[in-house]
Amino acid sequence: MSDRRRAPFARDQLVSEFGLILGRLCEGTGALGAAFVDHEGETVDYASVVDPFDVKIAAAEWRLALELTRAARAPIWKNAEQLLVRAQKRSFAVIALEEGYALVVLMLKHSFGISSRALAQAVREVSSEAGLRLPAAFESEKERWVRVQVRTKRDDPRRPEAILQEGNFRPLVILGHFSSGSRLYMEIGFRARLPSGEEVTLVREPLGRWYADDAS
Numbered sequence: 001m002s003d004r005r006r007a008p009f010a011r012d013q014l015v016s017e018f019g020l021i022l023g024r025l026c027e028g029t030g031a032l033g034a035a036f037v038d039h040e041g042e043t044v045d046y047a048s049v050v051d052p053f054d055v056k057i058a059a060a061e062w063r064l065a066l067e068l069t070r071a072a073r074a075p076i077w078k079n080a081e082q083l084l085v086r087a088q089k090r091s092f093a094v095i096a097l098e099e100g101y102a103l104v105v106l107m108l109k110h111s112f113g114i115s116s117r118a119l120a121q122a123v124r125e126v127s128s129e130a131g132l133r134l135p136a137a138f139e140s141e142k143e144r145w146v147r148v149q150v151r152t153k154r155d156d157p158r159r160p161e162a163i164l165q166e167g168n169f170r171p172l173v174i175l176g177h178f179s180s181g182s183r184l185y186m187e188i189g190f191r192a193r194l195p196s197g198e199e200v201t202l203v204r205e206p207l208g209r210w211y212a213d214d215a216s
Contacts, residue, residue, distance in 0.1 A: 009048050017129050022047035025122040028147055028209050029115050032106040035059035036126055039100025059104040062094045081137050098132040117145040117211045143213055150210040158188055160202055170194050
């Protein structure tokens with residue numbers, strides 16, 4: 001994807017911490033835009049490489065769609081926490097937050113998935129910044145991942161040799177590796193040891209983003 005296509009669209013409001021969080025979510029997933037929306041469908045803040053108006057309208061509409069889904073008589077939808085809609089022109093992910101708020105992500109057409117690690121990190125950060133309790137679906141996660149910067153070997157861009165911590169790259173000793181997923185969505189993981197003796201699990205997602213398990 002060209003840099004021009006991924007360049008942020010001109011904003012119509014000042015960026016807040018929410019906007020920065022959503023910007024990281026978009027950059028980490030290849031999403032076209034993301035919005036943090038309140039119970040009335042108003043966008044608190046957003047990040048986007050498309051027209052902000054499109055993001056805000058989509059956020060309001062899909063926040064309403066989530067509410068209508070929950071109001072349906074079918075018991076299976078009563079406590080719906082996420083919607084994932086694959087469409088011909090664009091696809092959407094809607095995540096219910098506490099107190100009627102929601103996170104809405106605009107994805108490329110025909111998309112039917114989004115990085116669960118990037119999404120979970122954004123939900124944690126947005127909820128914390130807004131003073132909201134973490135949704136039960138994310139609070140119960142056994143593993144918590146954070147995106148990290150990794151320096152890889154020159155002759156193998158999929159093998160890490162150092163991780164950025166406190167402004168410096170720390171060398172890694174690779175203890176083992178694994179792969180998981182399908183042929184179209186293959187993840188590569190490594191268990192590594194830091195100079196401090198601490199061990200960490202690193203995962204490289206298909207878009208080339210790296211995540212580390214966060215024991216804290």
